[in-house]
Amino acid sequence: xxxxxxxxxxxxxxxxxxxxxxxxxxxxxxxxxxxxxxxxxxxxxxxxxxxxxxxxxxxxxxxxxxxxxxxxxxxxxxxxxxxxxxxxxxxxxxxxxxxxxxxxxxxxxxxxxxxxxxxxxxxxxxxxxxxxxxxxxxxxxxxxxxxxxxxxxxxxxxxxxxxxxxxxxxxxxxxxxxxxxxxxxxxxxxxxxxxxxxxxxxxxxxxxxxxxxxxxxxxxxxxxxxxxxxxxxxxxxxxxxxxxxxxxxxxxxxxxxxxxxxxxxxxxxxxxxxxxxxxxxxxxxxxxxxxxxxxxxxxxxxxxxxxxxxxxx
Amino acid sequence: xxxxxxxxxxxxxxxxxxxxxxxxxxxxxxxxxxxxxxxxxxxxxxxxxxxxxxxxxxxxxxxxxxxxxxxxxxxxxxxxxxxxxxxxxxxxxxxxxxxxxxxxxxxxxxxxxxxxxxxxxxxxxxxxxxxxxxxxxxxxxxxxxxxxxxxxxxxxxxxxxxxxxxxxxxxxxxxxxxxxxxxxxxxxxxxxxxxxxxxxxxxxxxxxxxxxxxxxxxxxxxxxxxxxxxxxxxxxxxxxxxxxxxxxxxxxxxxxxxxxxxxxxxxxxxxxxxxxxxxxxxxxxxxxxxx
Numbered sequence: 001x002x003x004x005x006x007x008x009x010x011x012x013x014x015x016x017x018x019x020x021x022x023x024x025x026x027x028x029x030x031x032x033x034x035x036x037x038x039x040x041x042x043x044x045x046x047x048x049x050x051x052x053x054x055x056x057x058x059x060x061x062x063x064x065x066x067x068x069x070x071x072x073x074x075x076x077x078x079x080x081x082x083x084x085x086x087x088x089x090x091x092x093x094x095x096x097x098x099x100x101x102x103x104x105x106x107x108x109x110x111x112x113x114x115x116x117x118x119x120x121x122x123x124x125x126x127x128x129x130x131x132x133x134x135x136x137x138x139x140x141x142x143x144x145x146x147x148x149x150x151x152x153x154x155x156x157x158x159x160x161x162x163x164x165x166x167x168x169x170x171x172x173x174x175x176x177x178x179x180x181x182x183x184x185x186x187x188x189x190x191x192x193x194x195x196x197x198x199x200x201x202x203x204x205x206x207x208x209x210x211x212x213x214x215x216x217x218x219x220x221x222x223x224x225x226x227x228x229x230x231x232x233x234x235x236x237x238x239x240x241x242x243x244x245x246x247x248x249x250x251x252x253x254x255x256x257x258x259x260x261x262x263x264x265x266x267x268x269x270x271x272x273x274x275x276x277x278x279x280x281x282x283x284x285x286x287x288x289x290x291x292x293x294x295x296x297x298x299x300x301x302x303x304x305x306x307x308x309x310x311x312x313x
Numbered sequence: 314x315x316x317x318x319x320x321x322x323x324x325x326x327x328x329x330x331x332x333x334x335x336x337x338x339x340x341x342x343x344x345x346x347x348x349x350x351x352x353x354x355x356x357x358x359x360x361x362x363x364x365x366x367x368x369x370x371x372x373x374x375x376x377x378x379x380x381x382x383x384x385x386x387x388x389x390x391x392x393x394x395x396x397x398x399x400x401x402x403x404x405x406x407x408x409x410x411x412x413x414x415x416x417x418x419x420x421x422x423x424x425x426x427x428x429x430x431x432x433x434x435x436x437x438x439x440x441x442x443x444x445x446x447x448x449x450x451x452x453x454x455x456x457x458x459x460x461x462x463x464x465x466x467x468x469x470x471x472x473x474x475x476x477x478x479x480x481x482x483x484x485x486x487x488x489x490x491x492x493x494x495x496x497x498x499x500x501x502x503x504x505x506x507x508x509x510x511x512x513x514x515x516x517x518x519x520x521x522x523x524x525x526x527x528x529x530x531x532x533x534x535x536x537x538x539x540x541x542x543x544x545x546x547x548x549x550x551x552x553x554x555x556x557x558x559x560x561x562x563x564x565x566x567x568x569x570x571x572x573x574x575x576x577x578x579x580x581x582x583x584x585x586x587x588x589x590x591x592x593x594x595x596x597x598x599x600x601x602x603x604x
Contacts, residue, residue, distance in 0.1 A: 050414070050601075050602065050603075053417075053418045054417075055414055055417055055418065055601070055602040056601040056602065056603070057599065057601060074420075074422070075420040075421070075422065076420070077420075078418060078419060078420040079420045081418070083418045085414050085415070085418065086411075086414075087411055088415075089410055089411025089412050089414075089415060090412060090415065091324065091327075091410065091412060092410065093327060093328055093329070094324075094327060098327075102320055102323070102324075103415065103419065105316055105320060106316075106317075106320065106416070106419040106420075106421060107419055107420065108420055145415075148415070
C-alpha cells in the first residue's frame with residue numbers, strides 16, 4: 001500500500017440479484033487528493049460510495065481506509081470520515097442547529113454552542129440556525145448536509161453528487177467550498193458527479209467508471225493528451241461535410257459522432273490549417289469550436305467502451 | 314449507547330406525532346370518565362342486572378377502581394395502534410426521510426443503533442402506560458372515590474376488598490407493559506422491511522387483529538395454536554383480579570388464583586420480545602442501505 005493512501009479498494013464487486021452494480025473495481029486515493037469519481041447515472045458511483053461507508057455490504061473485494069479494513073475497524077474509520085450521500089436528508093422537524101448538534105454528538109466529539117455556530121457560519125446558515133429544516137430550500141439543505149459532514153473535522157470527506165438540485169450559484173458555492181477544504185485545510189475529498197464540467201474544475205485525480213467497471217484512473221494531466229484538442233464543427237450541410245472530410249487528409253482526425261455536429265481530434269496548432277482546408281474544400285462553416293474538457297474526454301471513452309462491448313458481445 | 318438512547322428519545326419527543334397518542338388517550342379516558350360521572354349508576358345497574366337481583370351491596374360499586382377496570386378493558390385493545398404508530402416507524406421512518414444512511418455513516422454499530430431505538434420505543438411505551446395509569450387509576454380514584462372492587466366474571470362474581478386492589482393494578486400495569494412491548498417489538502421488526510411508515514403500522518395492526526381473532530375463537534384447530542400466539546397472553550393482566558378464596562368463599566388477601574398463568578404468559582411475551590428484536594438485529598446487520 002502506498003504510504004499516503006487514504007483509500008485503497010481492491011477487486012470490489014457488488015451484485016444485486018442479476019445486476020452487477022460494481023464489477024471488480026480497484027483504485028486508490030492519496031492524502032490531499034480531490035478525487036473526482038465520474039460516471040453516467042447508474043454507472044455504480046453511489047453503490048461504490050455506499051460500500052466505502054459500509055452502508056452496502058460488498059459481494060467481494062476489500063476496502064481499506066486509513067490503512068484499516070472497513071469490515072473490522074468500521075467505527076474507528078468512520079470517526080475520520082464525513083459524508084453526504086446523494087440527497088442531504090436530515091430531520092426536517094428539527095432546526096439546523098439541532099441537526100448539527102445531533103450528528104456531532106453521534107460523531108463522538110464534544111459539542112459546544114460555538115462549534116455548531118461556527119459550522120453553520122461556514123456553510124452560510126448561521127442566520128437560520130433556529131429555523132426548522134422543512135422551511136429550507138434544496139440548496140440550504142445541501143449546505144446543511146455538508147456542515148453536518150464536516151462538524152467533527154474529518155480527514156476524509158466523501159460527497160456523492162453534491163451539486164444535485166442546486167442552482168448555478170449553489171454549484172459555484174460547493175465548488176469553492178471543495179477548493180477551500182482541499183487547499184486551506186488539507187482535507188482529502190472524494191467527490192462524485194455526473195456533472196463532469198464541475199469535477200474538471202476541482203479534481204486533482206480522476207476515476208471514470210461505466211457499468212460498474214473502471215475505465216480509467218489518473219491525474220487530469222495524465223488523462224488528457226495536452227497536444228490534442230477536440231474540435232466541434234458545424235456546417236450548412238454536416239452530412240455532406242462528413243463525406244468530404246472522409247475523403248480528405250483529415251479523415252484520421254474524425255471522432256465517433258454523438259450528435260449532428262462533427263467531432264475532430266487535431267493538434268492544437270493545426271486548427272488554423274484545418275479551417276483553411278475546410279474553406280478551400282468549399283465547406284460553408286457555421287462554427288469551429290475547440291473544446292478540451294473532461295466532458296469530451298469522458299464521453300469519448302465511454303463511447304469507445306460501448307463500441308468495444310458491442311464488438312466483444 | 315446512553316448517548317444514542319438520549320438522541321433517539323430526543324427525536325421521538327420532538328415529533329408532533331408522538332403527542333397524538335397522549336392526546337388520544339387523554340380525550341378517550343376523559344370522555345368515558347365524564348360519561349360515567351353523569352350516568353354511571355345506570356350503566357353499572359345494566360351491567361350487573363343479574364347480580365343485583367341476587368345480592369345487595371353496601372357502599373359504592375361505581376368507584377375509581379371499577380372505572381379503571383372498565384377503562385383498561387377498553388383501552389388495552391386500542392393502545393397497540395398507538396404503540397405501533399411510533400415503534401413501526403422507528404426504522405422505516407428513518408429510511409423514508411433518508412436519515413438512515415446519514416445515521417449509519419456515523420461511528421456507531423448497527424446493533425447499538427437498533428438497541429437504542431428499541432429502548433427508546435420501550436420508554437415511549439412505558440410513558441404512555443404511566444399516563445394511562447395516571448388518568449385511568451389516579452384521576453378516577455379522585456373523581457369516583459375508592460371502595461371494594463366488584464367484578465362480574467363468566468360464572469361468578471369477585472369482590473376485592475378496597476385494601477387489596479391497588480397492588481393488583483400495579484401488577485396489571487407491569488404486565489400490560491410487557492404485552493405492549495411485545496407489540497412494539499413486532500412493529501419494530503416489521504419496520505425493518507419497509508421504507509415508509511404506513512406499511513409496517515398497518516401490518517402490525519393487521520397481525521394483531523388476525524392473531525386476536527385466532528386467540529378468541531373456540532375452534533379446536535385454532536385452540537391448538539393459541540398458546541403460541543402473543544395475543545392470547547396479552548389479556549392475562551386480568552388474572553391479577555382473580556384471587557383465591559377460602560372455604561367460606563371469602564377472598565384471601567394478597568392472593569392470585571392462577572399465578573402460573575401470569576408467569577407463563579409473561580414468559581411467552583418476553584420470548585416474543587427477544588425473538589422479534591433479535592430477528593430485527595439479524596436482518597438489519599445484513600441489510601444494504603439503499604434508501
